[in-house]
Amino acid sequence: MRNKGLGHWMLAPALLLLLALIIVPLLYSAGLSAYSWNLTDIDLPKQFTGLANYTKLFGDPTVGTAVLNTVIYVVFAVGIELVLGFVVAAALFEMTKGRKLANALILLPMIIAPVITALLWRYLLDPQFGLVAQLTGTSIGWFGEANLALPALIAVDVWQWTPFVILILHAGMLSIGQEQFEAASIDGAGRPTVYRRIVIPAIVPQIMIVLLFRTMDTYRIFDTVFVLTKGGPGLSTETIGLYTYRTGFSYFDMGYAMALSIFILVTVVIISSFYIRLLRRREVLR
């Protein structure tokens, strides 16, 4: 077998590149998170402080607020996206004509850059000249009010990512065998029964995949929040990603920023492993 090593040669470059670009920076981050190191003060050298950054992290009220905001954001955004996405996917599924065109238009929001999505909504919700204000005759500064900013950001997320949920759930519905529906119609089952007994159980894997990807990606939300509210007003829309960014690139507190980025990494991996274990048990992922 002269080709025994071929697989390794074909795989090696990719693994080395991932090692250099992802694993090395993460290890570097983990290492430096044990130092007190601020870039604004050149005279002050890096100082080994052990776990001090992590003790600080768990006692930092901003981290608490940011995590709470992030959790609210994830729960509401993903929850609304899942319910709305299911309804629209089912409606698409019932359609007899125009499904292709509807599909093509529905996917548009999710391929637009989040920064541009932010711009669209910044103008749509402008208190003075925005379409929403003009059509309703109100002048609400959605992104400027402490108790409205987070709901407004959630609406932006729902706009951008419900299409993703629709496409996946719809694909799941299309893969259900026709004979199951025929059997149900012979039994005289109505549409609600068909959805409850056949469709929903059949698309459980797709629902779980949606939950995995949306949770993972919403948890790390950055772009739209950065553009629309910068975490404000006050700390009302501060997220953990934004706080990490600010610690590193506004305060230049690199040691602490690295500890925060390790915190994000570890929490994301814990959440994802939980989902992935569920998915593997149901043999959705290998």
Next chain:
Amino acid sequence: MRRRDWWVVGSYAVVGLFLLWVLVPIVTVALNSVKSPQDIFSSSPTLSFTPTGDNYGKVLGELSFQTFLVNSTIVALGSTLLSVVVGVPAAYALARLPVRGREWWAWLILFTRMVPAVALVVPMFVIFQRLQLLGTYTALVAAHTTFNLPIVIWMMRSFFEELPRDLEEAAQVDGSGRFGAFLRVALPLTSPGLAATGVLCLLFSWNEFLFALVLSGRETQTTPIGVASFIGTVSVDWGGSSAAAVLAMIPVFVLGLAAQRFLVRGLTFGAVKG
């Protein structure tokens, strides 16, 4: 009407309403991009106005927005090319060739999909500063490869696994060897998938914001940075920024619709075939 018909009517209504919700923000910005300031900042929204090309003239003239578009193109092409050249052979190895610890490697690559950009950008900033690569295209291409390479590997692996094994075995009998079977049989047969994968990589790179924000320099800033800089300023130029947004969206719509069939697979890392 029968009960069944009401379901169909209701479905069209639901999809119609959802399409309205999807399209209104996009159409609003597209209209703003061809409106004069007086029409944008009028007290009531109107559809009757004289279209103007001034915003585009300004954005492509004095604001030279095309620099951002060119930078985005360079970075997207660079990162896509690197990810495809390195990722496709790796995907084939994981799908077809005897590799020790194959499942373990596949999972390691999936793990890299979970790593949030914000966790990587802090150490990358310091490392690239040390290497004096901050502000270069190289830094951006490298950063964008961190999400594009895993996507290429997982997506192409799913395409290779769908090929019937007999075809490659036949090629090997012809004396092509396994690498020959990869080059001459597997690769051409998966070329639609490969094209879609490449398109998705271009798309993800084109839209990426955080790495570009931290790692790019004055000369290498990409389109999202350009658009964000329009929003950040105190006196927001609605017409100009809308024109910029439209210019940034057009390539995305073309690419996205071209890869429509494989979009779901790409976004779910090959988990949903779509």
